[in-house]
Amino acid sequence: MLNGILALLFAGLFLRAGELPSSMWEPLGSGSFPRLILAILVLINLAIMLKEARRLRTLQPGEPGMVVQWLRRHRLAFGVLVLLGAYILCLPWLGFALASLCFLLAGQWLLGARTARGLGIALIIALCFSFGIDLLFREVFVISLPRGLLG
Structure with missing residues (x-):
């Protein structure tokens, strides 16, 4: 559906x-x-x-509790969906770079980056894909992405 x-x-x-x-x-x-x-x-x-x-x-018709099992199996997908909704809601206020940084860090943590090394890699990826893309669009393509209230 x-x-x-x-x-x-x-x-x-x-x-x-x-x-x-x-x-x-x-x-x-x-x-x-x-x-x-x-x-x-x-x-x-x-x-x-x-x-x-x-x-x-x-x-075939299943046993009781199949819906709960299905929801439990897909909890990461629902978590990322909730993060995406929060990202879309925060984008006008925080701006593209900061909202993307938060979204990417939270998403990588949710999907398993929990060690110091994993979080360090997640931070580098989040910085490159948030502030890096913002810089690329602003300086190379001359397209202003949302700046937010702080920018």
Whole structure:
């Protein structure tokens, strides 16, 4: 069901991407790359729905507690989803670099970086992919990512 909702959302965004203004330097139009990515996302979600529908047809009624077991098995995915929601909510206030740093550090800790060495590597990765990407977009591409209230 979630994949169906996502497929509809991505299809709607696909249609809206065609409305992006174009410039004379982009022969395909500014919406071409977002439309390509969104079309791929729609296809991926449809493929997941098809695969799950085939699997659900072969399932027999299960024993009590299967839902709890399923939730327990997928707790990391739900944790990352909660972190992503917090990242999206904090992005306007903290700005791209700081929000990304927090998201990446928390995500890597959640996924298993608990030793001093692991946390050091996580910090280096988080710094490169938060402040590094912000610097790249600002200085090379001349695109300002959200600065936040602190920036």
